[in-house]
Amino acid sequence: MSQRLKAIAFDLDGTLVDSVPDLAAATNCTLSQLGLKTCSDDEVRTWVGNGARVLLSRAMSHALAREVSEAELNAAMPVFFDFYEQHLERHSRLYPDVIETLTALRQRGLKLAVVTNKPHRFTLPLLRAFGLDELFELVLGGDSLAKMKPDPLPLEHVRAHWSLERDELLMVGDSRNDILAAKAAGIASFGLTYGYNYGEDIGLCGPEAVCNSFTEILSRLDAGY
Ligand SMILES: O=C(O)COP(=O)(O)O
Numbered sequence: 001m002s003q004r005l006k007a008i009a010f011d012l013d014g015t016l017v018d019s020v021p022d023l024a025a026a027t028n029c030t031l032s033q034l035g036l037k038t039c040s041d042d043e044v045r046t047w048v049g050n051g052a053r054v055l056l057s058r059a060m061s062h063a064l065a066r067e068v069s070e071a072e073l074n075a076a077m078p079v080f081f082d083f084y085e086q087h088l089e090r091h092s093r094l095y096p097d098v099i100e101t102l103t104a105l106r107q108r109g110l111k112l113a114v115v116t117n118k119p120h121r122f123t124l125p126l127l128r129a130f131g132l133d134e135l136f137e138l139v140l141g142g143d144s145l146a147k148m149k150p151d152p153l154p155l156e157h158v159r160a161h162w163s164l165e166r167d168e169l170l171m172v173g174d175s176r177n178d179i180l181a182a183k184a185a186g187i188a189s190f191g192l193t194y195g196y197n198y199g200e201d202i203g204l205c206g207p208e209a210v211c212n213s214f215t216e217i218l219s220r221l222d223a224g225y
C-alpha cells in the first residue's frame with residue numbers, strides 16, 4: 001500500500017451495490033404511468049451513471065424515440081422518486097466481499113468516503129439498508145454540491161474536508177465518471193470491471209488499476225497498484 005494513502009472515496013451504484021434492478025423497477029413504474037413502453041434491466045445498466053434525472057431522461061427519450069423536454073421530465077421525476085424511495089433495496093444486492101474489504105481497509109487506518117451521483121436522499125437509506133453506513137465517515141450524493149462526477153468538485157471537497165494531499169486520496173469506481181473525476185482532481189483511481197460503464201471497458205479511461213472483484217482492491221494496494 002502506498003505509504004502516503006490516507007483515504008479512499010468509493011462510488012456506490014455498480015461499485016458497492018448492484019442497484020440496477022430497483023432503478024429499473026422505478027424507471028418502469030414511471031414509464032408505465034406515462035403510458036410508455038417499459039425497458040429492460042440491461043438497458044438501464046447502460047443509462048446509469050449521471051444521477052436519477054439523467055437516467056429517467058434517457059429512458060423516456062428511448063421510449064418516445066425523441067428528446068424529452070424539461071417540463072416532461074419535471075412532471076415524471078416525482079413518480080420515479082416516490083417509487084424508488086419505497087423500493088430502494090428490494091431487488092438490489094451488495095457485491096461479494098464488500099463489507100469484509102471495507103472493514104479491512106478501515107483496520108489499516110484508512111478513512112472511507114462515498115462519492116456517488118445518486119441523489120443524497122436515497123444514498124444514506126441505501127447504505128443503511130445494506131449495513132454500510134457505519135463504515136463511511138463522509139457521504140456525498142450527486143446533489144450534495146453544485147456539481148457531480150465527472151466534475152472534480154466532490155473529490156476536491158473530500159480532500160479539503162480531511163486536509164489531504166492529492167496522493168493521499170484514491171477514488172474507486174465502476175464508471176468513467178469516477179475515473180474522469182479522479183483525473184480532473186489529480187488523484188489516482190481504481191476501476192472495477194463488474195459494474196456499469198455504459199457497456200464500455202473501464203480500462204479504456206486509464207485508471208491506475210483495474211480490479212475484477214472488490215477484494216482485488218486490497219491486493220492491488222498491497223502490490224503498490
Ligand atoms: O445514480 C447514478 O446514476 C450513479 O451513481 P454512482 O455515482 O454511485 O455510480
Ligand SMILES: [Mg+2]
Binds near residue numbers: 049196
Ligand atoms: Mg457507479
